[in-house]
Amino acid sequence: MNDDPILSARGLTLFFGVIPALIDVDMDLWPGEILAIVGESGSGKTTLLNVLSGLLRPQSGIVSYRDPEGGTHDVHAMAAPLLRTLQRSGWGFVHQDPKRSLRMNVSAGGNVGERLMAQGARHYGDIRARALDWLTQVEIDADRIDDLPRTFSGGMLQRLQIARTLVTHPRLVFMDEPTGGLDVSVQARLLDLIRSLVARLGVAVVLVTHDIAVARLLGHRIAVMQRGHVVETGLTDQVLDDPRHPYTQLLVSSVLQA
Amino acid sequence: MKGYNFAYLDEQTKRMIRRALLKAVAIPGHQVPFGSREMPLPYGWGTGGIQVTASILGQNDTLKVIDQGADDTTNAVSIRHFFARTAGVATTTSTAKATVIQTRHRIPEETLRSDQIIVYQVPQPEPLSRLEPSRVETKRMHALADYGLMHVKLYEDVARLGQISISYDYPVLVNHRYLTSPSPIPAFDNPKMDRMPALQLFGAGREKRIYAIPPWTDVRSLDFDDHPFRPINAPQACGLCGAADSYKDEVVTDDRGGRMFVCSDTDHCERRRNDAA
Numbered sequence: 001m002n003d004d005p006i007l008s009a010r011g012l013t014l015f016f017g018v019i020p021a022l023i024d025v026d027m028d029l030w031p032g033e034i035l036a037i038v039g040e041s042g043s044g045k046t047t048l049l050n051v052l053s054g055l056l057r058p059q060s061g062i063v064s065y066r067d068p069e070g071g072t073h074d075v076h077a078m079a080a081p082l083l084r085t086l087q088r089s090g091w092g093f094v095h096q097d098p099k100r101s102l103r104m105n106v107s108a109g110g111n112v113g114e115r116l117m118a119q120g121a122r123h124y125g126d127i128r129a130r131a132l133d134w135l136t137q138v139e140i141d142a143d144r145i146d147d148l149p150r151t152f153s154g155g156m157l158q159r160l161q162i163a164r165t166l167v168t169h170p171r172l173v174f175m176d177e178p179t180g181g182l183d184v185s186v187q188a189r190l191l192d193l194i195r196s197l198v199a200r201l202g203v204a205v206v207l208v209t210h211d212i213a214v215a216r217l218l219g220h221r222i223a224v225m226q227r228g229h230v231v232e233t234g235l236t237d238q239v240l241d242d243p244r245h246p247y248t249q250l251l252v253s254s255v256l257q258a
Numbered sequence: 259m260k261g262y263n264f265a266y267l268d269e270q271t272k273r274m275i276r277r278a279l280l281k282a283v284a285i286p287g288h289q290v291p292f293g294s295r296e297m298p299l300p301y302g303w304g305t306g307g308i309q310v311t312a313s314i315l316g317q318n319d320t321l322k323v324i325d326q327g328a329d330d331t332t333n334a335v336s337i338r339h340f341f342a343r344t345a346g347v348a349t350t351t352s353t354a355k356a357t358v359i360q361t362r363h364r365i366p367e368e369t370l371r372s373d374q375i376i377v378y379q380v381p382q383p384e385p386l387s388r389l390e391p392s393r394v395e396t397k398r399m400h401a402l403a404d405y406g407l408m409h410v411k412l413y414e415d416v417a418r419l420g421q422i423s424i425s426y427d428y429p430v431l432v433n434h435r436y437l438t439s440p441s442p443i444p445a446f447d448n449p450k451m452d453r454m455p456a457l458q459l460f461g462a463g464r465e466k467r468i469y470a471i472p473p474w475t476d477v478r479s480l481d482f483d484d485h486p487f488r489p490i491n492a493p494q495a496c497g498l499c500g501a502a503d504s505y506k507d508e509v510v511t512d513d514r515g516g517r518m519f520v521c522s523d524t525d526h527c528e529r530r531r532n533d534a535a
Contacts, residue, residue: 081402088406103410110413117413118406124416124482146417 006031006204012061020228021047032202036219043225045208053174054083088118092165096177098157102149108160109145115168134163155186175207191217212255216240224248265312265345275313282470287432289383294466305463307379311360320348322356327364327522351525365447367504367526370456378441380462385429385439405437416485425490431478432471446489446505451477494519499530
């Protein structure tokens with residue numbers, strides 16, 4: 001196990017006009033680790049995710065990514081082709097709304113195969129076999145491989161998006177509210193699936209959620225955000241069982257006890 | 259013809275188009291924007307091709323114009339006539355005698371030589387246009403050589419139909435770099451583009467783009483390793499000259515269901531019949 005972080009951010013600051021979205025945010029993510037970012041709406045969680053993944057440029061601060069060979073790259077200074085290669089193979093992005101990343105007029109198999117083909121896979125049989133394998137891994141029936149995503153339910157779409165993301169075995173996946181908008185039983189199955197896949201593949205994950213329960217279930221470490229600041233970080237259980245910062249205390253105490 | 263410049267276009271316009279052509283030749287398969295002019299011809303009839311031809315035509319050139327392989331269809335006859343009147347150049351229907359060949363939807367059967375130029379009329383220069391509607395995005399995809407999307411289309415074809423079902427305008431990769439539309443020529447003609455000795459120029463008038471494939475450039479039709487590219491052609495031999503290896507059109511001959519397959523390249527068919535006679 002290497003002790004260097006796979007992704008680290010220093011001093012990230014970004015204002016939307018006068019509204020502070022990120023203020024001097026530092027963050028480290030180690031290989032194979034799930035970091036949950038929690039906080040209320042508008043606290044800067046999604047902005048942080050977009051900045052970390054290179055989709056949004058911060059006004060100051062740097063994000064550096066360490067590749068498997070040990071070289072480090074400044075994500076926002078990287079050449080566009082290299083960044084795109086990373087984004088379509090070494091990294092993955094799971095959106096809250098699967099329709100944002102899926103192609104709705106392309107079959108499930110084509111959706112899963114796209115990232116393989118973007119990487120240069122040119123053998124139809126292989127692409128199809130791997131698509132089939134991944135559909136099974138995310139518990140989608142193999143005979144739905146040629147169906148269009150618009151015939152899928154919300155939970156299936158989200159699982160399809162996860163298959164499409166993980167098919168290239170990324171080292172780092174960004175997830176934005178992956179269980180948002182799904183009913184509780186579907187959420188539970190999906191969380192279970194994410195947890196087992198991520199553990200088996202050893203993927204590092206930055207997970208943004210407003211749901212403390214999701215953070216507790218998946219996260220190894222947690223970062224609590226409020227108005228653009230990271231107010232508290234630490235091991236998930238430690239932070240949630242013994243919150244230090246008043247805001248974290250409020251957040252934890254506001255969860256309904258089932 | 260009095261009152262018109264040689265080959266209709268004014269010299270400044272020709273200069274602008276030649277600049278675009280030079281850039282296009284320097285970056286094989288890359289689409290170069292140009293200031294397309296109004297031509298005395300509707301869009302879709304070859305306004306791009308005719309501007310490229312006008313810009314490269316010299317007084318000693320011999321021009322051949324084909325439309326779907328034929329020298330005697332409306333589009334071919336009128337463009338040939340146009341240049342005969344405005345440039346006074348010699349015209350021909352013989353592929354071998356021509357120095358410049360303007361074409362719509364075919365490449366002649368006869369192998370072209372290095373002293374010839376073929377000009378294609380292109381309706382839609384962007385091979386990704388049906389898959390990605392945004393020009394900003396397709397430009398970025400070309401810049402990053404990010405062509406996975408095109409293979410998704412091929413994947414969908416094989417998954418649904420068991421084979422790649424594109425029969426014309428079959429996308430090619432030029433010089434191992436740029437994804438390029440070969441214009442709506444049949445997939446049958448794609449292999450002729452690969453390492454062709456003649457210079458290939460493409461003009462899209464409405465879309466205002468020019469691109470080129472220099473002589474002896476690698477042109478590969480996209481495919482899968484286990485579903486290789488197949489040129490499609492009618493299995494019947496030509497009903498007139500008996501050729502089996504040329505591209506055929508199916509022609510309805512009467513109103514009682516009579517039909518025959520004939521060479522789409524009329525010059526090729528005629529030459530074969532004359533040789534046989």
